[in-house]
Ligand code: SRM
Ligand SMILES: Cc1cc2nc3c(=O)[nH]c(=O)nc-3n(C[C@H](O)[C@H](O)[C@H](O)COP(=O)(O)OP(=O)(O)OC[C@H]3O[C@@H](n4cnc5c(N)ncnc54)[C@H](O)[C@@H]3O)c2cc1C
């Protein structure tokens with residue numbers, strides 16, 4: 027039985043204010059973020075600028091600073107903030123009873139280059 | 140009224156028309172005679188009115204100011220920070236002696252006026268001095284209200300209005316013990332905060348069920364109460380004082396009507412203020428609650444004006460500074476014959492208690508047709524409520540996150556239709572203005588010209604821009620010219636945005652704030668971490684009024700470093716505040732893989748190390764290995780999951796992390812030196828290894844490179860390193876502040892020493908001085924350019940023991956740093972940084988593809 031939501035583990039696998047990676051075989055890797063206020067977000071782990079791994083950036087409020095050239099990316103919308111232009115796909119995510127779920131249909135995104 | 144052709148008699152005008160000429164000119168003699176303006180009250184409004192007049196027409200009046208307080212004009216609202224120990228009196232002086240002198244103002248301080256004689260147009264001071272006036276300005280402020288309970292006159296009962304009151308509180312606080320503050324409004328809470336910081340056990344007794352009920356609704360009042368209780372204050376709401384109990388003529392306790400009694404070595408009465416109208420009343424001027432004035436701040440006697448907290452204008456009396464700036468402008472306009480008229484003010488309130496962000500404006504009592512929009516974020520302790528009526532914003536209460544306060548206040552004052560942004564209104568300007576407007580400059584650009592930027596000094600956006608256009612190109616210049624951000628500093632970010640907007644790239648840097656999240660400079664933050672004993676990033680952000688919930692990618696690493704440097708061995712490093720390279724102990728590459736550089740002490744290596752590196756390269760299919768410019772080998776293309784395994788293999792061959800990624804000691808370059816070289820004077824290789832062993836692993840403001848050359852031919856390029864040693868026959872020349880990077884800078888010669896041991900000590904001391912003083916991300920070269928070589932020399936050598944002390948501090952902090960970070964990871968520490976959360980293997984691609 028396949029539900030709409032994919033269980034990707036318990037919330038305490040991610041320290042608040044950090045992210046972890048979720049490779050999808052054959053497709054783009056996903057970065058799963060947990061903010062300091064305990065909001066959870068999932069984004070394709072590729073900066074819209076030059077594909078920097080967003081999961082490795084510093085998380086503050088509900089954005090992440092890309093480790094390669096310091097673009098700030100909104101975790102909510104995937105959009106680059108400030109002067110920079112670009113957007114990374116987001117994956118709908120929910121937390122229920124301490125487990126994290128991704129919207130199954132969105133997990134498989136673009137085939138990895 | 141004129142006599143003869145040669146002089147002019149002073150007119151004693153019964154001014155009927157405001158724009159009547161106030162100076163008479165003798166037809167034959169062009170010398171003008173100034174009118175005599177006498178000001179009663181050397182406070183905020185009185186002096187500001189004079190400033191405004193001088194700005195319009197410096198030659199118009201002969202000014203005499205009487206002040207009851209024996210001192211110059213100061214910023215009364217800053218008494219709270221003085222009480223809390225955050226400012227000294229000198230910091231809050233608005234106009235010092237030189238201002239009075241420069242403007243030929245006679246200041247009669249410590250001599251209150253006791254009566255006004257309107258018939259002769261004179262005032263009488265307590266000392267007996269009689270001063271005639273043509274125009275009189277009453278600016279007597281207000282008097283603290285004393286509740287008429289038994290014991291109110293006991294010694295130890297104080298109010299909170301002027302510097303003498305603060306002195307009394309400080310004297311009491313020195314002895315410690317308990318304080319009871321009666322009144323949980325703005326003043327009372329600021330007094331309580333100060334006394335509690337000064338070490339007293341503080342109880343606040345408030346009559347109403349909600350703290351600051353005039354500014355806060357119940358929810359915000361509750362959050363405030365909880366926070367103050369968490370900080371150790373006892374908050375009694377609904378507490379009605381029955382009596383102040385005394386012992387030997389001095390207060391000892393406060394008893395409430397319900398019988399509860401609280402010990403008190405001092406009682407601060409902060410229940411409210413009353414306009415200071417006594418003088419005006421006895422002079423027969425019209426007085427209701429305050430001295431009644433018209434829109435030009437003129438009283439019922441046309442020769443007498445009044446301004447500030449003592450007045451009542453269109454039925455309203457004010458207890459905040461913002462309205463009096465408006466009043467003073469209108470007053471000066473009228474006194475200088477271009478009357479504009481004051482129409483009353485809408486006020487907003489902020490509480491000046493560090494770490495508590497609270498903002499309130501307008502009417503939030505709700506009422507007919509008013510709608511509330513509320514947002515709470517319990518985890519962040521944020522509560523926001525805006526009140527909308529007829530599609531206009533009429534009130535706002537913000538607790539915990541007040542970043543949007545000035546925007547709401549602006550909307551409120553302008554009374555604009557907000558239907559378009561209604562949905563997003565509560566989320567603040569960034570959202571309401573259409574999505575990702577996170578650029579603070581854009582937010583400030585969107586403010587209207589009359590939006591208030593500096594609440595403490597009543598400076599509008601238009602005024603700041605005018606100041607900048609008139610040539611103030613730095614924060615300091617703006618501060619000294621129009622006073623914006625010169626008081627509490629909370630609007631520094633706004634002023635900086637205005638500088639950036641107005642001047643583009645031409646802003647001259649003053650003491651720059653650390654980042655957009657704070658109004659403090661790097662130096663302030665470092666100092667306050669020590670003074671306030673701040674021990675964690677959240678605590679520092681809380682106590683230093685960070686304007687963002689958890690900082691940004693530039694202040695977090697800086698704070699982490701400052702705390703680490705301040706509290707070696709105590710502070711626990713915050714991994715999530717570190718840039719990825721320092722978190723993963725490897726350099727991130729453009730493709731998201733990492734490079735690994737093991738340490739090769741002094742550039743020396745051996746077969747075992749080389750073999751281990753060769754094996755790693757093969758085993759992990761590293762696409763490249765390269766000799767670096769720092770005399771060691773760099774292995775490229777390692778995945779973050781493989782890093783621990785790579786390190787395990789390198790560790791096994793005795794190698795540790797080279798910190799090629801860190802704001803820390805990088806390499807110590809050496810040359811072959813006396814051991815092999817025909818010119819070598821000392822063992823440069825050996826000394827390099829010793830220096831590297833001493834300094835590796837330390838965290839610094841920026842990367843730090845050392846080199847040791849065996850003779851002045853300088854093959855190790857020691858004169859472009861942060862610390863360079865050039866060996867000579869007679870000893871060692873020690874160089875500092877070199878940089879071979881973006882901007883090449885040759886070193887300065889620091890000193891010459893005779894032995895290796897001295898070299899080691901000076902090196903350790905220099906590094907520690909740099910660690911303790913430089914700004915985060917400032918290398919030694921720009922640091923020395925900023926502070927000057929003499930400053931560095933003084934810090935090291937002025938006192939014979941400095942080198943020893945600094946070196947000892949460095950060595951102490953090194954005892955906590957010289958564990959190989961790679962070994963820890965190999966042993967399993969922070970494994971989650973390397974491992975994937977999970978892996979998804981789609982069953983069949985078609986099943987999911989859309
Ligand atoms: C690997 C190496 C180049 C090489 O292949 O030789 C290198 C590589 C990098 N340098 Fe360098 N620098 C290397 C020696 C140097 C040198 C030469 C030296 O140390 O003698 C200099 C000039 C000397 C100096 O620092 O004064 C140098 C001046 C810089 C600068 C400019 C620093 C400055 O203050 O102006 C940067 C940029 C920065 O730090 O902000 C930089 C930054 C970088 C970074 C870290 C860029 C980055 O942030 O990703 C490069 C990392 C590449 C990687 O992924 O490994 N690198 N870099 C050298 C490593 C030395 C080592 O063993 O640790
Ligand atoms: C501790 C504290 C904190 C405050 N914090 C804030 C704040 O954060 N924000 C805000 O907007 N407002 C704040 N206020 C209120 C603000 O300080 C007042 O609104 C402002 O000072 C009023 O200015 P003023 O000139 O009318 O009165 P004052 O500044 O009080 O000046 C009146 C002066 O007249 C003198 N005087 C009185 N009678 C005579 C006489 N007969 N002869 C000669 N001199 C006389 C007094 O000694 C006094 O120096 C605070 C007030 C206090 C006490």
Ligand code: SF4
Pocket residue numbers: none
């Ligand atoms: S000079 Fe340094 S920073 Fe520039 S490309 Fe080469 S290694 Fe990278």
Ligand code: FES
Pocket residue numbers: 073074075076077078092093094095096097
């Ligand atoms: S790749 Fe993210 S900022 Fe350049």
